[in-house]
Amino acid sequence: AQTVTQSQPEMSVQEAETVTLSCTYDTSESDYYLFWYKQPPSRQMILVIRQEAYKQQNATENRFSVNFQKAAKSFSLKISDSQLGDAAMYFCAYSLPRGGSEKLVFGKGTKLTVNP
Amino acid sequence: GAVVSQHPSWVICKSGTSVKIECRSLDFQATTMFWYRQFPKQSLMLMATSNEGSKATYEQGVEKDKFLINHASLTLSTLTVTSAHPEDSSFYICSPGGGRFTDTQYFGPGTRLTVL
Numbered sequence: 001a002q003t004v005t006q007s008q009p010e011m012s013v014q015e016a017e018t019v020t021l022s023c024t025y026d027t028s029e030s031d032y033y034l035f036w037y038k039q040p041p042s043r044q045m046i047l048v049i050r051q052e053a054y055k056q057q058n059a060t061e062n063r064f065s066v067n068f069q070k071a072a073k074s075f076s077l078k079i080s081d082s083q084l085g086d087a088a089m090y091f092c093a094y095s096l097p098r099g100g101s102e103k104l105v106f107g108k109g110t111k112l113t114v115n116p
Numbered sequence: 117g118a119v120v121s122q123h124p125s126w127v128i129c130k131s132g133t134s135v136k137i138e139c140r141s142l143d144f145q146a147t148t149m150f151w152y153r154q155f156p157k158q159s160l161m162l163m164a165t166s167n168e169g170s171k172a173t174y175e176q177g178v179e180k181d182k183f184l185i186n187h188a189s190l191t192l193s194t195l196t197v198t199s200a201h202p203e204d205s206s207f208y209i210c211s212p213g214g215g216r217f218t219d220t221q222y223f224g225p226g227t228r229l230t231v232l
Contacts, residue, residue, distance in 0.1 A: 033220075035220070042225070043207060043226050044223070044226065045209065045222075047117060047222065050220055091160070095221075101148045101214040102213075103150060104150075104162070104211075109159050
């Protein structure tokens with residue numbers, strides 16, 4: 001069975017600085033999707049970034065980028081120029097291909113605090 | 117991303133009553149519907165997956181007779197918590213999938229259920 005592990009229950013960062021959230025996963029599949037979702041206090045799940053395993057290039061979305069290491073089964077999220085609005089729970093998730101129609105397996109989450 | 121609504125956003129009920137939660141995908145036809153449950157300070161746990169017009173598939177440990185899922189149309193799915201008890205108090209989140217969003221799941225805003 002696929003598993004996702006987030007080893008950092010909590011992280012903090014100073015406003016305008018950079019922080020990296022860690023995620024590792026276990027799967028025997030060669031093709032899959034990886035996601036980072038953000039859950040602010042409103043509890044609305046918001047997609048931050050998506051990575052297809054067959055793509056070697058790391059995904060980026062503005063201030064958010066990932067370091068995808070397929071062999072190591074590692075998928076970390078880097079947030080640059082941190083803003084107060086980035087404070088939230090961040091969940092790493094895995095799915096088989098066709099991630100819109102396949103169930104997501106979530107990590108336990110990392111609570112990010114942004115200090116002014 | 118997809119526009120998803122849930123109703124109600126918050127419900128309080130007495131033990132033994134049934135509660136229905138509606139999930140609507142407002143801008144696309146969802147061939148698949150995922151229902152998740154999230155306890156305080158925990159991650160999302162998949163409860164069941166349904167495909168339009170067919171019976172839902174429940175995850176291990178989830179009582180299908182207690183959590184009734186109906187996915188009668190491509191834009192509406194309902195979750196009914198029957199004979200609710202205090203231990204059913206949780207945050208319930210739907211996630212329509214498929215359709216034109218084949219690669220990514222988007223989430224409803226969630227429903228907070230409190231059973232007294």
